[in-house]
Amino acid sequence: MVGELTWRKRLFGLWLPLAGFLVVALFPFTWMAATSLKTNAELYDPKAMPLTIKHPSLVHYIDLLRETNFLVWVANTMLVAAIATGISLLLGAMLAYPLARMRFRGGALLAIAVAVTYLIPQTLLFVPMADLIGRMKLGNTLTAVMLTYPTLLVPFIAWLLMGYFKTVPKELEEQAMIDGASRWRAMTRIILPLCMPGFLSAGIFAFTLSQNEFLYALLFLSKSSVRTVPIGVVGELIRGDAFYWGQLMAGALLGSIPVALIYSFFVKYYVAGLTAGAVKG
């Protein structure tokens, strides 16, 4: 009796709802993959079953790589994401370290100011930013997005790192300084290495956010050779009113894979970064 009850509880309390959530989360990706692997004849045949593939074909992938600048976009995206993440980690750490570990006049006020900048969204800034980038003659350069992405990332990174920096006891630093180390040395040799998980979380987060960024890339990058994946796929694979769904889905899937791979390697750090604010706050 009891065994049967638990079995039923497991089925309706766990397996069925879990399967439901998984199906909803994943069916768009299945649809993307199915579409990208079909020939056009099968794709647009109204009698064919939508989610099965009779004649798998790589024709859309080959066309995508041959007819468009897709690989250039991938390279641009990676380069921009890496540099924007690097700049943001450096600036974010420089902001977070004193705010988390030092006592000085204006510190508390500044910490609040950083939290507020975290809430200033791109949508409020894009009009003046477009004007600014135009006047700096940075339109259609990757520099434009490398410089503007950190504005989205630094406040978040600083806020995340502050949490990690606070967890290291102050005695460690004091001990090092008693032993004759300078503040700088105590920071670079003792405190920062202890906070590596924080840097990983922040870095993964910043990297995926930079790869996803759309609005600034849309504003600043209109030449095909400087585009990133999101903006290239939307801007060039959707040609007028005719949609090339096979190629579009191939591009969407290939563009998602690097992000998904990086994420799957570091999922632990990603979740830590995601939930840091919610749980600690």
Next chain:
Amino acid sequence: MSKILEASRAGALAAPARRPFRLAAFMERESVFSWLMLTPPLLFLLAFLGYPFIYGVYLSFFHKEVARAASFVGFDNFVRLYNDPIFWQAVRNTIIFTGVATVLKASGGLGMALVMNQSFKMKSFARAMLLLPFIVPTVLSTVAWQWILDPGMGLFNRLLMVSGLAERGPSWLGTPTMAMISIIMVNTWRGLPFFGISILAGLQTIPVDLHESATIDGAGTWGRFRYVTLPSLLPVILIVTTFSIVITFFDFQLVYVLTGGGPANSTHLMATYAYSLSMGAGQMGLGSAVALSMVPVLGLLLVALTFFVRKD
């Protein structure tokens, strides 16, 4: 103990030798060290965040077209928006979109978290899979959704036809109401895992003995959920909800890709309307005014949220 003494003695011995280098000692002071570290990031944020923000406020009081000189018009841009039915449509849409999507994401996320908060095989794999919609570049998954919702050959209508449920499926993005439902659905699909995983992390911090003592006091499954789980989760849910309201409120890419604000401007959010005015029509001042109007509207939404929570 002796080690510390030794160390401090070493420090005391070293001090006189360091005294001539005044600059080094000056840099060791907490405030000096702090401000030296803080200056570069603060300058960066002032230049690329502070300046554009102030410039945006300034622009909203000017008539400014792309590559033309600006002329001061006072509150004229705001007056024009006040008399613009599309602007009010965009305000309504933004509030409905944010409100409905947030409620769906929060309740669905709570469900996901409760399901995931049991022990089973491959749990971390399932968690990674469930987070995928949130990870994948929004624009790319939105393009996939556009294809899912395609009226003729899209997945939804094909499934409706194949299963015999309907002769012809609805035009998911073609009518104002269906298009609003569709963008809310896609936003919920993408944002739900964020709620789910965050609430799950919150669930895992609830001590087991709280549940045990509630059971001893005679609480059933519902009683434990209502009087133990929900109150302990409230802070987490509140933070995630606030965060999500801000993000959803300022959403741009979803609507830009899925409907472009159409059909007939019926699905414009304030963000996409600001974009279409400033970049499409070249009215930088008017676009800035729309963007700036988002601040009080968001403020109202957040006040409504706190009011709602207090009342509860």
